[in-house]
Amino acid sequence: MKYLSEFRSPEIVAALLKEIRETVKGQWQIMEVCGGQTHSLVKNGILNMLPSNIQMVHGPGCPVCVTPVNLIDKAVHLAVEHKVILCSYGDMIRVPGSGMSLLEAKSKGADVRILYSPLEALKIANENPDREVVFFAVGFETTAPANALSVIQAKQSGIKNYSILTSHVLVPPAIAAIMADPECKVDAFLGAGHVCAIMGMSEYYPIVEKYKIPIVITGFEPVDLLEGILMAVKQLEKGKYLLENQYSRIVEAAGNTSALKAIDEIFEVTDREWRGIGEISSSGYGVKDAYSAFDAMKKFKFDMIESHEDASCRSGDIMKGKIKPDQCPNFGIKCTPVQPLGAPMVSSEGACAAYYYFNRLLVEETLL
Amino acid sequence: MLMMLACPLPKLDFDTINLGHGSGGTLTSQLLDAGVFKILENDLLNKKHDGAIFNINGKVAMSTDTYVVSPIFFEGGNIGDLAVNGTVNDLAMCGAAAKYLTLSFVLEEGLKMTEFWEVLNSIRAACDAAGVQIITGDTKVVEKGKGDKIFINTTGIGLVHPEAAIDTDHIKPGDKIILSGPLARHGITIMSHRQGLGFESTISSDTRALNKVVLSLLDEFGKNIHFLRDPTRGGLATVLNEIAIGARAGIDISQKNICIEEDVSGACEMLGLDPLYVANEGLFVAVVDASVAEAFLYRLQDWEHGEMAAIIGEITNDHPRQVVMRSLIGGRRVVNMLPGEQLPRIC
Known part of the structure; x- marks a missing residue:
């Protein structure tokens, strides 16, 4: 598989690991922001290959994990009470709400469909003119262009029975919120490559300057991640703080202008609540007033009881890098993928699920 | 056809x-x-x-x-x-x-x-x-x-078969684990057909009967075949976990020996699925005595669908009841069971 296999090469990985070992002198905590990166680190066994003085801590970049429980309750409410066709990305449907998950709603007869793209939801709306179709538009900046495009196309095609339930969150405010926490111990960040492929790099310069912290925009394959870690370690050892781009084969400084145009047409920056973390100002997207006919929040009435979640879940501390999943007292005991307390144990990009599936034994005993 | x-369909009312x-x-x-x-x-x-x-x-x-x-x-x-x-x-x-x-x-x-x-x-x-x-x-x-x-x-x-002694109790440390062919074809075929995926491929299901090849292997290797299982729903990962739990033993596997065809692998990447958990309908996993593993593999590779058969791992005394995989890049990680169906990821 050209363009993938070279980024999974055992020889290049070994060479990078050697260079990391030779470079690192201090004790460093590096946070990978994106859940896809966490997943790749754990799934490829990279966490156990790094020298022990480099600790990877896992950031809030799992869109499923940070979607507030109130929005999941709203999605369930739309599917159960308003009887809409509720379309969602796959790993959203098992996340627990206050009452039930979308999967449970589906088993009770709600019309919940798993899709890969909001454009498929638009097609369903077109084919079912007598039903309301809602797409649960979850994600970081990465999924925003496709969600925006679905609204633009719905308007152009005169499709009136389509809307999106938006839960878009943004990476730079989340990094700033983590850094602003006085207990933060993060020394450097690996930025989320796919997010920067859309947004470009400019948003990160002020963060680097303000918090004097290295940020390396990094991809998702083993070679990408190790290169990103090496670049961060080199900066840390020299006492530098720069914005660097490891993922230059995908990320351009200006981002993707046509994607940005679609986002700008539909969305505006708003305050957002992050599950486990709380409200962060100017940290998400909401649908602009001009498109409120396609905004499920405005289109439907949400007559429902107040949302609540299990107070013993430590997912907020995990996503801020304060503890690792296996340091949570509930991990694997009160909280498992079958009976999760919080979203990071359910989503395939969640740090808790990654540890549970791929790293549990390595937590108990060292194999290498 | x-x-x-x-x-042909007869004329009916x-x-x-x-x-x-x-x-x-x-x-x-x-x-x-x-x-x-x-x-x-x-x-x-x-x-x-x-x-x-x-x-x-x-x-x-x-x-x-x-x-x-x-x-x-x-x-x-x-x-x-x-x-x-x-x-x-x-x-x-x-x-x-x-x-x-x-x-x-x-x-x-x-x-x-x-x-x-x-x-x-x-x-x-x-x-x-x-x-x-x-x-x-x-x-x-x-x-x-x-x-x-x-x-x-x-x-x-x-x-x-008179020589068959297929039982998890017969599995012992040192036994080799053999996979009969490439992974994940059936599951990916079905996924690519499902409505709304917007994804087409020429991958076809591996559905086939395995009785003839298995019986002929039993003729030759008899009691040295300690266990057999076909990795259908839940895929290879689930079957290996069931074996590890049933035999109260650990399993070590090597990712580089697990064959996945390039088109299937590409489809899994696109769909965000791990091929280890995708269903197969014409594959089997054999746990065999180490003394016959090479000969067993040789015979299996003679079978018309066995060209890509491989020894993928072995039974170990370490980490009982858990499956540990050496990744392509040389790291090690646990391969666990999933609580339900594998769900596609957001990005």
């Missing part, structure tokens, strides 16, 4: 299944006489009795399974041959040569006769290929909307 030519076809009355008889009995005929079935009466001598294995795959037609097969091969393979994994099958249909009102015909012909072809007979069965029809075109149950009975 060849079988369609061999037994109906072109879709209706509730009357499951009533037990004239319509049921018409459907059975014109179709089921004619296509599947053999001496025992031809008696058209409520059950089949036969002699079978020796140690017997029995297995049952229900098939609800959607779509019912897919690249490389359909629900009919899947229902035959699946039960034949479950018996083969017990070390048994399938001999007779029962066949029960739950048909949804409105199913096209042409589709039913194609499924029946595939069932016959699969029976012939595996050397088994359908000897009794049942047909029910449910109202439209209460089924999904066609559900099939098959129950099979087969004679256990």
Whole structure:
């Protein structure tokens, strides 16, 4: 598989690991922001290959994990009470709400469909003119262009029975919120490559300057991640703080202008609540007033009881890098993928699920 | 399609299944006489009795399974041959040569006769290929909307090979784990067919009967084959975990020895699925004594579908009840069971 296999090469990985070992002198905590990166680190066994003085801590970049429980309750409410066709990305449907998950709603007869793209939801709306179709538009900046495009196309095609339930969150405010926490111990960040492929790099310069912290925009394959870690370690050892781009084969400084145009047409920056973390100002997207006919929040009435979640879940501390999943007292005991307390144990990009599936034994005993 | 030519759809008064076809009355008889009995005929079935009466001598294995795959037609097969091969393979994994099958249909009102015909012909072809007979069965029809075109149950009975000793209790540290071919073809074929995926491919299901190759391996390696299992639902990862738990032993596997064809691997990347958890319908995992592992592999690679068979790992005293994989880049990680169906990721 050209363009993938070279980024999974055992020889290049070994060479990078050697260079990391030779470079690192201090004790460093590096946070990978994106859940896809966490997943790749754990799934490829990279966490156990790094020298022990480099600790990877896992950031809030799992869109499923940070979607507030109130929005999941709203999605369930739309599917159960308003009887809409509720379309969602796959790993959203098992996340627990206050009452039930979308999967449970589906088993009770709600019309919940798993899709890969909001454009498929638009097609369903077109084919079912007598039903309301809602797409649960979850994600970081990465999924925003496709969600925006679905609204633009719905308007152009005169499709009136389509809307999106938006839960878009943004990476730079989340990094700033983590850094602003006085207990933060993060020394450097690996930025989320796919997010920067859309947004470009400019948003990160002020963060680097303000918090004097290295940020390396990094991809998702083993070679990408190790290169990103090496670049961060080199900066840390020299006492530098720069914005660097490891993922230059995908990320351009200006981002993707046509994607940005679609986002700008539909969305505006708003305050957002992050599950486990709380409200962060100017940290998400909401649908602009001009498109409120396609905004499920405005289109439907949400007559429902107040949302609540299990107070013993430590997912907020995990996503801020304060503890690792296996340091949570509930991990694997009160909280498992079958009976999760919080979203990071359910989503395939969640740090808790990654540890549970791929790293549990390595937590108990060292194999290498 | 060849079988369609061999037994074309006769002229009937109906072109879709209706509730009357499951009533037990004239319509049921018409459907059975014109179709089921004619296509599947053999001496025992031809008696058209409520059950089949036969002699079978020796140690017997029995297995049952229900098939609800959607779509019912897919690249490389359909629900009919899947229902035959699946039960034949479950018996083969017990070390048994399938001999007779029962066949029960739950048909949804409105199913096209042409589709039913194609499924029946595939069932016959699969029976012939595996050397088994359908000897009794049942047909029910449910109202439209209460089924999904066609559900099939098959129950099979087969004679256990005299040298077979397939049991997790026989698994011991040092045993080698052999996978008979490339992973994840069936599951990816079905996924790529499902509506709304916007994804097309030429990947075809690996559905096939495994009884002949397994029985011939038992002829040669007998009790040195300690365990057999076909990694269907839940895929290879689930089967290996079941083996580790059943044998109370650890399993070490190496990712670089697990064969995944390039197109399947690409589809898994696109769909955000881990091929270790994707279903297969024509594969088996064998746990064999280390002393015969190379010879077993050599024989398996001689089989027409065994070219890509490989030793993928071994049983170990370390980390009991857990499966640990050495990744392509040399890291190690646990391969765990999933709580439910694998769900595609957001990005």
